[in-house]
Amino acid sequence: MSSTTLEPRTERSGAAVRPPKKRRPPVLPWTLLLPSLVVLGVLVGYPIVRLVVMSFQKYERAQLMGQPAEWVGFDNYAQVLTDVDGFWTVLLRSFLFMVVCVALTMLIGTLVALLMMRLGKGFRLLVSIGLLLAWAMPALAGTVVWGWIFDSDYGVVNNLLTKITGENWLGHAWLINPLLFFTVATIIIVWGAVPFVAFTMYAGLTQIPGEVLEAAQLDGAGPVKRFRLIMVPYVRSIITVLVVLSIIWDLRVFTQIYALQDIGGIREQTNTIGVYIYQMGMAQGHYGLAGAISVIFVFIMLAISFYYVRQTVREEEL
Amino acid sequence: MKRNRLVATSVASTITLALALTACSTGGNDNGSGEGEAATGDIRVWLNGSDTPDAAREYLKTTFEEENPGSTLTIEEQSWTGLVDKLTTSLSGSDSPDVVEVGNTQSPAFTSAGFFREITEEEFQSLGGDDLLQGFVEAGDWDEKHYALPYYAGSRAVFYSPSAIGSDITVPATLDEYVELGKSLKTDSRSGVYWPGQDWYNALPFIWENGGFIAEQNDAGEWEGGFSSEGGLAGLAQVQDLMTNASLAPKDGQETDLQVPFCEGKVAFLSAPTWIQWSINAPEEPETPDGVPGCASTYGGDLTAFPLPGKEAGTTAQVFAGGSNIAVAQKSNNPELAFKAFEIMMSDEYQTILAENGLIPAKVSLASAVPQDNPIAQAGVAAAANTRLTPASPKWADVEAQNVLQSAFTKIANGDDVKTVAAELDAKIEEILNS
Known part of the structure; x- marks a missing residue:
């Protein structure tokens, strides 16, 4: 991609300096690109x-074990x-879930980044360590722990609710209601995704020149205006990348949903596209069908990425 | 600045693409043994759950390594959950395990697709022949050839501890009495019958005893679901009655770690496979680092059991004939050695160890090795006398792999309308079996 966008520029500048050759x-360039192309190809x-x-x-x-496969067209x-x-x-279902997760991840991530800019050195370190720990937690381990927190009989949440309300919450199954299942899933995914967004946003926001913000303040811009009109435009490309990445990550989420379905809930009401492909392919052995879903899904993801990438490129060229 | 951002964007999207598309790649082949010296090697045996007792594992490993000097045998324990998926991927890859255990109802999915090495008639005779459990032999056959042989059969019994619920309890004589007694034993903190919603194996006897069925083939060869039949609905109603009025278990829980609530005294009746006794009647402080704590000094010490009663007094209920088959993987790197390990597992000595630990051995002639002196073993044997199987279709494994029954019974535990759930369940089963 970078080669196609950069090519016209070099051509133009070459034409200006030297006589046509x-x-x-x-x-x-191609020799330098070759190793990575080979790796990507494989x-x-x-x-x-x-x-x-x-x-x-x-x-x-049966085809897995070497029997010839039959062509069936479309x-x-x-x-x-x-x-x-x-x-x-x-x-x-996957789309709705993705929208909620991405919105919450971006919102909380940005807020944490803003918080980190205000904090003193010691607290900033503390927050960073906390974020890093959450980020370092493998998705499967994280999901199992969250599953325990919401466990029907022995979970912290049910115990706390029983103590606070005085009613008996023990035995309350959180995952059986699809809406609550996805609430728990959202917590797990947002919890795991916020650190990356927070760190990246923090890195971007600290690069904004202080004098620009100061000038805006002198001109009477309040904190909200400064954020909306100065900070956001400065980090727009970062936000775009983060949103695209989050959309793709949250759309194809697998581990968290799959593990949570093992803990409880009703599978057919809680499948997302990643788990659905797995069930169709791995569990039931319909690899052709699962392949078709995957190809459709890849096109959907490409369409989303393409829209955002083009949007960014266009803004760059203005 | 401009260029940097562009590069950043394209790098990010490339990474994303790579992540999105390579998430499913598998790899690794740690078996690089020379092909010239096929005499020695490392054999990997996959056993599922904690069903196989430690004594048998120990015997298998030592016997194999004594008989085949220079070779080693590793037992890798797999979980029953998601087993079909896992076997499918590993058995078709270059890093296939050599000998695998598979649930008897799951066998057809693999035998029909050529995942297992064929067992010749001669080998079949030398491994037991007609002495082997017939129903399990059939589960491992495909196209009139043998691929997987019986490993063991399990059976279910209803466990209880007199010190938890009082020693004056009279064992129920009929299924209806069992339901009533279960409900009357329930208190605010104790389940009369502990029944997690995903546990569908325990629901089958209620369907069968009331005259229902899972699915049957009609004259045209089409499968028809039987949960909506009159008997099926009556059975489901009883199941729902117990799940909602006698059980405090999680409505969407699995039948794992059943000893935990039992040892807390939160359970009156527990219908479970007979090997659960070793988990309950275990010391509070596990002897091995990865052992599971039980409660031998309290409710485990006086643990006893009875077979689930049938509809008529004096009968036992028809229960699901659970158990396992074993097979040698088609893609085993060391088929000869693998078959030797397979032979040990089918040997009288090995099968006797299984029997002594309360499992029903693969050979009918060894059934007497099951200890007769304790009530749990007796209950197990009595229950095993009256068993039924899931529909004999290679697609049945897909029904299990899709967790169709788990989902349906979770809904029933949640109090959903039995008729609606039964109709949906039948439709789903028909769709899969007839596809």
């Missing part, structure tokens, strides 16, 4: 090709796209 193939390219091929085949467990895609109760419901 015969173009030689740019050997050096790690990203091959799986994608395999996935796309598989999505046009009837690929079940059958898998047709089956997925007409499955309203399955695919579309799960997709809609």
Whole structure:
């Protein structure tokens, strides 16, 4: 991507300085790019090709063991796209869940970053350590611990509620209601995602020149105005990257949901797209169908990323 | 500045793409043994849960390593949850385990797709032949060939501790009495019958005793679900009655770590596989670092059991014939050694150890090795006399893998309308079995 956007510029500047010459193939850049291209080709390219091929085949467990797969054209895609109760419901659910998670992650992350700018050295270190610990926690371990916190019989939450309200909350199942299941899931995901957003935002916000903010203050801009009109435009590209990353991470979330479904809840009412693909492929052995869902999903993600990336590039060029 | 941001954006999106697309890659092949010397190697045996007693594990390892000098055997314990997924990925990869245990109802998913090495008729005869548990042999056959053999059968009994609920308790004679007694034993802090919502195995006897069924094939060969049948609905109603009026267990909980509430005295009746006795009647301070604490000095000490009663007085309920099959992996790196380990596990000595620990051995002739002197073993044997299986379809494993029954019974525990749940459940099962 960077090569295509940068190319016209070098061409232009070359034309201005030197008289036109015969173009030689740019050997050096491609040589330098080669190692990473090979790695990307093996790690990203091959799986994608395999996935796309598989999505046009009837690929079940027997095919895993070497039986030839039968080509079925667009059958898998047709089956997925007409499955309203399955695919579309799960997709809609994933989107709603993603929107809530991204909004909360960005909001809390930014607030924590702003807090860190105001804090003294000691407290800032304390907050940083706390964030780092949450960030370092593997998703699976984190989910299991949160599962214990919300455990029906022995969980902290139920015990506290019993003590505070005086009513018997023990045995209350938090995960059985899909809405509450996703509330717990949101807590787990936002808790795990805030540190990255907070650190990145903090890094960005501290780069804003102090004199600009000071000038704005002298001109009578209040804290809200300074944030909205000075700080946000300065870190806009960072925000864009963070939002795109969060959208993609939260859309394809797997570990947290999968582990939480083991702890409790009703699977068919709590599947998100990542878990759904896994169930279709790994659990039931319909690899062709799962492949088709994955390809559709990749296109959706590409569309989202493309929109935001183009948006950024356009703003840069203004 | 401009350029930096551009680069940052493109780098970020590349990383994202890489993350998004390589999340499922697997790798690693730690078996680099030379092909010339196939005589020695490391054999990996996958056993599930804590069902196989430690004595048997020890025997398998030492016997194998004595008989095959230079080779080693590693037992890797897998969890029953998500087993089908895990076996599918590992058995088809280059890092396949050599000998695997698989639930009897899960076998067809693997035998039908060629995941297991074929067991020839000759080998079959030498490993037990007609002496092997017939239903489990059938579960491991495909296309009239043997692929997986019986490992052990389990059975379920209803456990209780007289010191927890009083020694004057009369064992219920019929299923209806069991339901009534269970409800009357419930207090604010104690379950009459402890029943986590995802535990569907325990629900099957209620369906069968009331005349219902899971799914049956009609004349046209189509599968039809039976939870909405008259008997099925009557059974589900009884299940819901117990789950909501006798149990304080989590409505969406799994049937794991059942000894914890039992040892706290929070449980009157516990219907569970017979090997749960070793978890309950265990010392409070585990002897091994990874041991699980039990309560041998309190409720574990006087633990006893009875078989779940049937609809008519004097009968036992038809229960689910749970158990395992074992097989040699098709992609084992050391098929010959793997088969030797397999032979040890099918041997009379090994199977006797299983029997002595209360499991029903794979060979009918060894059944007498199950201890007859204690009530729990007797209850287990009595329950095992009247067993039924899940529908004999290779797609049944998919029903289990999708957790269809867990979800349905969670809804029933939650008090949802039985008729609606049954209709949805039947539709789902029919959809999968007929696909």
